[in-house]
Amino acid sequence: MGSSRDDEYDYLFKVVLIGDSGVGKSNLLSRFTRNEFNLESKSTIGVEFATRSIQVEGKTVKAQIWDTAGQERYRAITSAYYRGAVGALLVYDIAKHVTYENVERWLKELRDHADQNIVIMLVGNKSDLRHLRAVPTDEAKIYAEKNQLSFIETSALDSTNVEAAFTNILTEIYKSVSNKHVGGDRPAVLQQGIVIPTPAHENQKKNCCPS
Amino acid sequence: MSMLMCTNLCFPKIDQIDQMQDKAIEINNNTVKPVYGARYPPLTKEGFDSKFRDVSDAWGLGGAGVDREIASASAAQVIADHQASRDEIMPPVSTAPTKNSRVQALQRLAIQKDPLPSHSHSAPAQSGNPIYPKLPEISTDQPRSCSGSSATGDQARFARLRRLFSSGSTGRSSPPVEVDMEQLKKDCWMGIPHKLRPQAWRLLSGYLPTNVERREVTLQRKRDEYWHYVEQYFHSRFDDGNAETFRQIHIDIPRMCPLIPLFQQKLVQEMFERILYIWAIRHPASGYVQGINDLVTPFFVVFLSEFVPQDVEVGSFDISQLPLEQCHLVEADSFWCVSALLDSIQDNYTFAQPGIQRKVLQLKHLMSRVDKPLHKHLEANGIEYLQFAFRWMNNLLMREIPLRATIRLWDTYLSEQDGFSQFHSYVCAAFLRTWSRQLQAEKDFQGIMILLQNLPTQSWGDREICELTADAFSLMSVFDGARKHLTAQSASP
Numbered sequence: 001m002g003s004s005r006d007d008e009y010d011y012l013f014k015v016v017l018i019g020d021s022g023v024g025k026s027n028l029l030s031r032f033t034r035n036e037f038n039l040e041s042k043s044t045i046g047v048e049f050a051t052r053s054i055q056v057e058g059k060t061v062k063a064q065i066w067d068t069a070g071q072e073r074y075r076a077i078t079s080a081y082y083r084g085a086v087g088a089l090l091v092y093d094i095a096k097h098v099t100y101e102n103v104e105r106w107l108k109e110l111r112d113h114a115d116q117n118i119v120i121m122l123v124g125n126k127s128d129l130r131h132l133r134a135v136p137t138d139e140a141k142i143y144a145e146k147n148q149l150s151f152i153e154t155s156a157l158d159s160t161n162v163e164a165a166f167t168n169i170l171t172e173i174y175k176s177v178s179n180k181h182v183g184g185d186r187p188a189v190l191q192q193g194i195v196i197p198t199p200a201h202e203n204q205k206k207n208c209c210p211s
Numbered sequence: 212m213s214m215l216m217c218t219n220l221c222f223p224k225i226d227q228i229d230q231m232q233d234k235a236i237e238i239n240n241n242t243v244k245p246v247y248g249a250r251y252p253p254l255t256k257e258g259f260d261s262k263f264r265d266v267s268d269a270w271g272l273g274g275a276g277v278d279r280e281i282a283s284a285s286a287a288q289v290i291a292d293h294q295a296s297r298d299e300i301m302p303p304v305s306t307a308p309t310k311n312s313r314v315q316a317l318q319r320l321a322i323q324k325d326p327l328p329s330h331s332h333s334a335p336a337q338s339g340n341p342i343y344p345k346l347p348e349i350s351t352d353q354p355r356s357c358s359g360s361s362a363t364g365d366q367a368r369f370a371r372l373r374r375l376f377s378s379g380s381t382g383r384s385s386p387p388v389e390v391d392m393e394q395l396k397k398d399c400w401m402g403i404p405h406k407l408r409p410q411a412w413r414l415l416s417g418y419l420p421t422n423v424e425r426r427e428v429t430l431q432r433k434r435d436e437y438w439h440y441v442e443q444y445f446h447s448r449f450d451d452g453n454a455e456t457f458r459q460i461h462i463d464i465p466r467m468c469p470l471i472p473l474f475q476q477k478l479v480q481e482m483f484e485r486i487l488y489i490w491a492i493r494h495p496a497s498g499y500v501q502g503i504n505d506l507v508t509p510f511f512v513v514f515l516s517e518f519v520p521q522d523v524e525v526g527s528f529d530i531s532q533l534p535l536e537q538c539h540l541v542e543a544d545s546f547w548c549v550s551a552l553l554d555s556i557q558d559n560y561t562f563a564q565p566g567i568q569r570k571v572l573q574l575k576h577l578m579s580r581v582d583k584p585l586h587k588h589l590e591a592n593g594i595e596y597l598q599f600a601f602r603w604m605n606n607l608l609m610r611e612i613p614l615r616a617t618i619r620l621w622d623t624y625l626s627e628q629d630g631f632s633q634f635h636s637y638v639c640a641a642f643l644r645t646w647s648r649q650l651q652a653e654k655d656f657q658g659i660m661i662l663l664q665n666l667p668t669q670s671w672g673d674r675e676i677c678e679l680t681a682d683a684f685s686l687m688s689v690f691d692g693a694r695k696h697l698t699a700q701s702a703s704p
């Protein structure tokens with residue numbers, strides 16, 4: 001309960017931002033939630049939290065976004081933050097190939113610790129750095145398809161696609177959840193109102209992916 | 212000395228006392244049955260309940276009303292009771308001279324707040340104390356604004372400190388050959404005059420020898436040793452095994468203190484790169500972990516302040532104006548002192564960061580005792596302590612309060628046994644309950660989390676740190692006392 005004041009919403013989705021240190025996770029978050037960008041923002045320690053609501057098909061969807069620290073040493077702890085997450089933005093830096101190579105490890109991380117129905121979007125950030133591009137768009141797109149992830153390139157600096165990235169993943173989550181809703185059983189609703197698909201709905205997952 | 216040499220292979224002994232503390236807390240909860248273990252004889256519930264009831268009452272008073280004034284006053288009352296009656300539930304805070312003056316100071320602090328919070332303390336005794344009001348960025352900005360009545364006490368301890376650090380050439384009272392560390396810690400606990408701070412921190416860190424005659428030689432040797440490490444290791448930063456460490460350091464430093472011009476200078480960033488890389492290479496069990504970079508800044512600023520002209524603010528000082536020799540000295544001293552600090556909190560940064568996990572748990576237990584309404588409020592709204600307190604432990608609250616407040620806080624940490632580890636947990640509890648009212652006014656998860664991530668401490672300085680550490684000290688006295696008492700009880704059949 002407790003959704004008082006201007007805080008009305010139909011759905012509350014928990015989404016995590018993961019990926020290597022320095023790829024721009026925090027700036028994606030601040031661009032989306034506050035329309036701000038900081039060239040020298042402090043490194044994230046542990047997790048940081050922000051929210052924003054958007055409209056999806058006439059419903060108010062509130063995104064509760066958890067920005068995590070990228071350094072490997074933190075993973076043992078940050079994995080605890082995946083609990084209850086229905087979406088993940090897996091971010092790499094298009095100008096730093098190693099951050100793209102590590103996507104594999106982050107996927108494993110999600111498989112090990114997150115709900116198996118979590119919606120994952122691969123995000124190539126810093127698309128403004130055209131002259132420094134190290135990861136071709138097509139390569140990443142193919143990789144994403146192969147791993148059944150949605151894919152987008154963004155720039156938190158010049159705002160390109162940031163809105164789209166979050167809107168897309170929230171819409172995708174919304175569809176998967178509302179599909180299941182139609183399908184009969186209600187999705188599990190946590191105390192804070194986070195909607196998570198329950199394992200029972202697994203078999204319905206396949207037909208809910210938008211193309 | 213040996214502390215400095217200690218590599219991170221020698222872990223601090225496991226804190227068995229913590230387990231005991233957990234037991235104590237468990238036992239005191241009404242729902243809980245006594246815990247039996249091989250090491251402890253069976254405990255009777257009544258015995259413990261009746262013994263602990265007084266403790267919880269004392270804290271219940273503060274917790275229920277969520278009133279810091281009352282809480283502090285009751286804390287002082289508790290301490291005063293100890294002093295007077297040697298209450299057997301909570302052992303005396305200390306009969307040792309070290310803590311006596313501190314306790315008195317705490318009592319003064321609390322008592323003075325008790326009758327009326329009239330802020331009448333702004334007037335007295337600002338004039339006499341040359342405590343360097345100039346650099347608001349980093350100084351102990353006001354002489355004891357937190358407690359008017361202790362100003363005279365301050366003068367006495369400042370006089371002792373000045374004598375201790377006088378060069379000896381000024382005549383009548385030359386400094387003693389051997390520093391009395393206990394006295395020094397006592398005198399520094401409540402804050403160190405700005406000018407004396409660099410040398411005091413070197414001593415308190417165990418870096419500067421207490422014996423005056425050995426100082427010159429030792430410092431020279433340690434500084435040479437650091438630069439020898441740089442020569443020996445720094446070139447390896449691009450090697451396969453180390454490149455990732457250096458990359459992380461390299462991307463973290465520019466985003467460390469984005470708003471302080473000093474830290475945006477290339478020369479300064481290179482100094483930090485060397486300090487952090489050399490430390491990481493020599494401590495493979497933890498290596499560099501994000502956040503450690505923050506811990507260098509207080510040392511760096513304090514040691515640099517020695518060479519910054521009076522009228523220039525350290526935060527905007529142009530380091531290229533400093534002779535190379537002095538740059539080197541600041542860098543080497545920062546390295547050794549942050550090394551000593553990190554030695555005391557190593558398991559914060561080893562795999563899975565067990566030190567932090569343990570301390571967050573401790574904080575949680577502590578809060579359930581000292582501010583139950585807040586604790587319940589957090590739990591009811593689905594807030595987990597790890598979600599906000601991880602950063603408090605990992606960065607020693609540096610992300611939560613301004614740098615000048617951190618530096619002042621470290622005066623106390625450096626003067627307190629296990630200041631950066633155990634005492635810090637109590638400081639975190641005191642810090643959290645500072646915001647009890649505001650947090651309870653937030654009625655949902657997001658509101659609470661957003662507030663916890665952006666606590667309004669921008670104006671914090673000496674006074675707030677005084678109150679914070681005083682509160683933490685009373686908490687520690689009560690809970691540490693209870694812990695020791697439990698140990699003593701279970702030891703005797």
